[in-house]
Amino acid sequence: MADLYCVGVDLGGTNIKAGLLDEGAKVVGNISVPTEVDRGTQAVVDNITEAAERVMREAGVDRGKVVGIGIGSPGPMSHRRGLVINPGNLPCMKNVPLRDIVAERTGIPTTLENDANAAAWGEFWAGAGRDVSDFVMFTLGTGVGGGVVVNGRLLRGHFENGAELGHMIVQPGGRRCSCAQHGCVEAYSSAYNLARRAEEMVAEGRPSSLKKRVDAGELLMAEHIVEAAQAGDALAEQVWDEACYYLGVAMVTMQHMSNPQRVVLAGGLIAAGDFLLSRVRSHASKLTWNLLNDLPEIQFATLGNDAGFIGAAGCAWEARRTGEW
Amino acid sequence: MADLYCVGVDLGGTNIKAGLLDEGAKVVGNISVPTEVDRGTQAVVDNITEAAERVMREAGVDRGKVVGIGIGSPGPMSHRRGLVINPGNLPCMKNVPLRDIVAERTGIPTTLENDANAAAWGEFWAGAGRDVSDFVMFTLGTGVGGGVVVNGRLLRGHFENGAELGHMIVQPGGRRCSCAQHGCVEAYSSAYNLARRAEEMVAEGRPSSLKKRVDAGELLMAEHIVEAAQAGDALAEQVWDEACYYLGVAMVTMQHMSNPQRVVLAGGLIAAGDFLLSRVRSHASKLTWNLLNDLPEIQFATLGNDAGFIGAAGCAWEARRTGEW
Numbered sequence: 001m002a003d004l005y006c007v008g009v010d011l012g013g014t015n016i017k018a019g020l021l022d023e024g025a026k027v028v029g030n031i032s033v034p035t036e037v038d039r040g041t042q043a044v045v046d047n048i049t050e051a052a053e054r055v056m057r058e059a060g061v062d063r064g065k066v067v068g069i070g071i072g073s074p075g076p077m078s079h080r081r082g083l084v085i086n087p088g089n090l091p092c093m094k095n096v097p098l099r100d101i102v103a104e105r106t107g108i109p110t111t112l113e114n115d116a117n118a119a120a121w122g123e124f125w126a127g128a129g130r131d132v133s134d135f136v137m138f139t140l141g142t143g144v145g146g147g148v149v150v151n152g153r154l155l156r157g158h159f160e161n162g163a164e165l166g167h168m169i170v171q172p173g174g175r176r177c178s179c180a181q182h183g184c185v186e187a188y189s190s191a192y193n194l195a196r197r198a199e200e201m202v203a204e205g206r207p208s209s210l211k212k213r214v215d216a217g218e219l220l221m222a223e224h225i226v227e228a229a230q231a232g233d234a235l236a237e238q239v240w241d242e243a244c245y246y247l248g249v250a251m252v253t254m255q256h257m258s259n260p261q262r263v264v265l266a267g268g269l270i271a272a273g274d275f276l277l278s279r280v281r282s283h284a285s286k287l288t289w290n291l292l293n294d295l296p297e298i299q300f301a302t303l304g305n306d307a308g309f310i311g312a313a314g315c316a317w318e319a320r321r322t323g324e325w
Numbered sequence: 326m327a328d329l330y331c332v333g334v335d336l337g338g339t340n341i342k343a344g345l346l347d348e349g350a351k352v353v354g355n356i357s358v359p360t361e362v363d364r365g366t367q368a369v370v371d372n373i374t375e376a377a378e379r380v381m382r383e384a385g386v387d388r389g390k391v392v393g394i395g396i397g398s399p400g401p402m403s404h405r406r407g408l409v410i411n412p413g414n415l416p417c418m419k420n421v422p423l424r425d426i427v428a429e430r431t432g433i434p435t436t437l438e439n440d441a442n443a444a445a446w447g448e449f450w451a452g453a454g455r456d457v458s459d460f461v462m463f464t465l466g467t468g469v470g471g472g473v474v475v476n477g478r479l480l481r482g483h484f485e486n487g488a489e490l491g492h493m494i495v496q497p498g499g500r501r502c503s504c505a506q507h508g509c510v511e512a513y514s515s516a517y518n519l520a521r522r523a524e525e526m527v528a529e530g531r532p533s534s535l536k537k538r539v540d541a542g543e544l545l546m547a548e549h550i551v552e553a554a555q556a557g558d559a560l561a562e563q564v565w566d567e568a569c570y571y572l573g574v575a576m577v578t579m580q581h582m583s584n585p586q587r588v589v590l591a592g593g594l595i596a597a598g599d600f601l602l603s604r605v606r607s608h609a610s611k612l613t614w615n616l617l618n619d620l621p622e623i624q625f626a627t628l629g630n631d632a633g634f635i636g637a638a639g640c641a642w643e644a645r646r647t648g649e650w
Contacts, residue, residue, distance in 0.1 A: 076617055134483035148582070150475050150482075157475075157584020158459035159619035164581040167614060171497060172574050179614035181577070249497050252506070256489040257473070257582055259482020289492060289504035292401055294484035 005061055006068040006320070007052045007108070008313025010115065013037060013074070013089030018051040019306070020059045020066070021313040025126035029059030030309060041092045048098070049105045068325070069102060069110040070316030072118030072308050078160050082112045109325040113315045115308060117154055117163065120147020121318070122311025123264055127303040134260040137301065138165055138247065140269035143178075144186040148258055154318075155258070166190065170249040188246040191222035191269045198225050198239045208235035226272045244276065248283025255288060255295055266301035330386055331393040331645070332377045332433070333638025335440065338362060338399070338414030343376040344631070345384045345391070346638040350451035354384030355634060366417045373423070374430045393650070394427060394435040395641030397443030397633050403485050407437045434650040438640045440633060442479055442488065445472020446643070447636025448589055452628040459585040462626065463490055463572065465594035468503075469511040473583055479643075480583070491515065495574040510575045514568040516547035516594045523550050523564045533560035551597045569601065573608025580613060580620055591626035 005028065010017040012035060019030035033051050036043050048071065056063055074087035082099025084090070103110040113121070120129075120137040124147075129135040133152045139145035146165025148155040155162045166186035167179055174183030175197070187193050202214045209228050213220060228236035251263055270276060281298050288295045303310055319325060330353065335342040337360060344355035358376050361368050373396070381388055399412035407424025409415070428435035438446070445454075445462040449472075454460040458477045464470035471490025473480040480487045491511035492504055499508030500522070512518050527539045534553050538545060553561035576588055595601060606623050613620045628635055644650060 132483065134487075150480055151478070153476070155475055155583060158457065158586035158621075159584050159617070161617055161619050162459075162582065162584035164584075167581040168578045169574050169612065170494070172495065172570070172612070177614075179616045181612065181614045245497070249494050253493045253578065254582075256492040257487065257579075258480060259484050259487035259489075261483035287494065287497070287506065289502075289506045291504045292484070292486055294486050296483075 003065055005066050006070060006313045006316035007055060007066060008118075008309040008311065008316065009048060009052055009069065009071040010118070010308030010312055011035070011048060011071060011073045011090070012115075012308075016047055016051045017306075017309045018055040019309040019313055020055050020061060021310065021317075023317055025310065025314065027306075027310065028061065029055050030306070031055050031058065035090070037090055037092055041096060044090070044092060045096065045098070045101055049102055052102065052106060063108075066108055068316035068320050069106060069108050070118065070312035070314070070319070071098060071102065071110065071112050072115040072312040072315070073098065073112055075114050075116070076161065077112060077114055079111070079113055079156060080160065082110070084112070109319070111316055111319040111324060113154075113312065114160070116145035117147045117156070118311035118315055119145075119266065119307040120149065120163070120311065121154055121314050122303055122307035123266065123301050124149045125314035125317075126310050127307060128264045128299055128301050129262055132261040134258060136165070136254050136258060136260045136263045136296070138250070138263065138265050140190060140265060140267040142190060142192045144190045145267070148260075150258055154315075165250065165254070168250050168253060170246045170253075185246050185250045189243040189250075191267070194225055194239050194243045195220040195222055198236060201235050201239070206235050209233045210236060222269055223271070226275060230275060241279065244279035245283045247280045248287050251280065251284040251296070251298060252287045259294060260296045262297045262299060264299050264301045266307065270300050328390055330391050331395060331638045331641035332380060332391060333443075333634040333636065333641065334373060334377055334394065334396045335443070335633030335637055336360070336373060336396060336398045336415070337440075337633070341372055341376045342631075342634045343380040344634040344638055345380050345386060346635065346642075348642055350635065350639065352631075352635065353386065354380050355631070356380050356383065360415070362415055362417055366421060369415070369417060370421065370423070370426055374427055377427065377431060388433075391433055393641035393645050394431060394433050395443065395637035395639070395644070396423060396427065396435065396437050397440040397637040397640070398423065398437055400439050400441070401486065402437060402439055404436070404438055404481060405485065407435070409437070434644070436641055436644040436649060438479075438637065439485070441470035442472045442481070443636040443640055444470075444591065444632040445474065445488070445636065446479055446639050447628055447632040448591065448626050449474045450639035450642075451635050452632060453589045453624055453626050454587055457586040459583060461490070461579050461583060461585045461588045461621070463575070463588065463590050465515060465590060465592040467515060467517045469509075469515045470592070473585075475583055479640075490575065490579070493575050493578060495571045495578075510571050513571040516592070519550055519564050519568045520545040520547055523561060526560050526564070531560050534558045535561060547594055548596070551600060555600060566604065569604035570608045572605045573612050576605065576609040576621070576623060577612045584619060585621045587622045587624060589624050589626045591632065595625050
C-alpha cells in the first residue's frame, strides 16, 4: 500500500485544479490551469488530461505508482456511465464520456463524480467530517450545493441527482428559484439570492443603507448584506436572518432524513464566520423536536477551495477500495 | 441455501405478529398473539419468544433450518445495541436488550430493527419496491412514519433515528406537531391530524357538513374527512387537499435528497385510494423542478399489515447476507 497515489481533478468553468494524494489524503502536489471553455471540447479534454499528467510529472512520482484518477465534474453527469451530460458552465462538454477518454489516454483507471459530491467526499475523507460516518455538507455559493454520506458511502440516488440539497423545499409557495420550484433553500440562502432579495426589497421602497449602492448601479453582493446587517440595517438583518432560518429548517429536515452526526457549511458565504454559524445553530436548535436529542453538530468546512480536487482523489481511492475498477 | 428460513416478529402495542419466511420472501406460516403490555416486561418478552417458537412449530419446520430471527420494534430503539429504549406504546419495555434475550432463549441469531424501517424493508424486499434499489416509504397512520433504502441498504443514521420522515418540516412556523416542532408533514398529513385540523376549523365556526358529527360528540376520523371532501364539503376539501399538498412537498424534498426511483405510501390512509394517490401525484408534479426529469414514481404499498413481520424476517435475511452475525 505504501507509496501509491491517486490524482484528483476538479473541473470548473474557469480553472481545472489537479492534485496528487496518497491514501492518507496527504497532498504531494497540486496545480491549477485554465479550463479554456471557449476553445471547445477537445481543448478542455486535453487540458484535463494534461493537468493530470503534469501533476504527476511535477511531483516526480513514478506513474507506475499512480493507481487511479478521480474527476469532479459539474452536473448533470452520470457516475455510473462516466458521462458529463450537460453542465451549465461548460456548454462544450455535452455528453462527453470523460471517464473513459481520460482512462484511455492515461492508461490509469478513472472515476467520474459530481463536483458537489466530490467536495463533500473531500471534507468527509480529509476535512471537517474525517471522524464521522454519517455526514452532510451544504455549499453556500452562487447556488446551494449538497453532499450526503450515509454509513460511510456517498449517496447518489437512482437518477444520480441525490443530495441536491439546495432544492429542498423549505417554504412552499415561496420565492421562485432558478430551478422553477418555489421556496427552495437556495432561493433564500445562497450568496447570490440573498443579495437579490435585498435588491428586491430596496426596489419595493423599503428603507435601507443598501439603497445607496443600488442607486449607484452597484450589484449587491452577499458581503454587503452581512456588513449592513452587522451595522444594524433592518432590511439587511431580515434578509440575513431568513437566510440563516431556512438553513436551520433544512438542517432539521436533514436531521430526520439521513440523521447525520455532523452537518458542515462550505462555500463563499462562510466568510461571514460566526455571524453565520451561530445564527444557523440557534435557528436549528429552536426549530428541532424535543423527543430525542439528535440534532447534528453544525460546523464549517476546513478544506476551502481544495475540497474539490482532494475529494476527487478521495473518490478514486474509494473506487479502488470498493472494487469499482 | 434451499429450505432455510427466518422468523420475522412485528412487535406492536396490541399484538405480536410472527411469520416464517424463506429467502425468496415466501410466507410459510404466520400467527398473531396479544402483546399483553399490562402484564409487564417479562410477559411481553415471553410472548415474543413464544410467538417465534410457535410459528416455527406450527409450520412444521425443523428448527435447525431456521437461521435467523428479525424483530421490528417501535422506537426509540437501537439496532446496533439490540436495545428497545423507550417506546410510547410499550411503557414496560424500557431499555430491554431484546435482541440478546431472544437470541439466548431460542439459540437463533437475532436482529432488532425499528418497526417503520422493518415495514419499509418488507415492501422493498417483497412488495411495492421489489424491483428498485433506491426506495422511500411513507406510512400514513396515526402519525407519519418513514423508511428509506439507499442503494439497496436501509438508511439508519448516526443516532439511529434516520428516516423519521413524518418530521420533515414542510411549513416552517406551521401547525404544532406532537413532537413539539412546527409544520411537520405529520401535523398535516397523518390520519389523526387531518381529523384534528377539521375539528379545529369547525370549532372556529367554519361551516361544514362535519359539524353535525362534532356537535354529536363524535370524534372525527380521517374517513369522515374523505367522505365529506368527496361529497363537496369545502372545509373537508381544504383539509384533504392540504394533507396531499404537504405530502407532495415532502416527495419533492425526498426527490432531491435520496433521489429514489419510487416512493410508496402505506398505512390506514391509503384506504382513500385514488382520491389520495392522484392528488399527491398531482401536487408533486406541480411542485417539482423542470431542470431534470427525476420525480420518483409514487405508488401504494402492497403488503398491508403484513409488511411488519415480512420486513422483520427480511431484516434477518439481510443481517445474514451482510455478515452481521
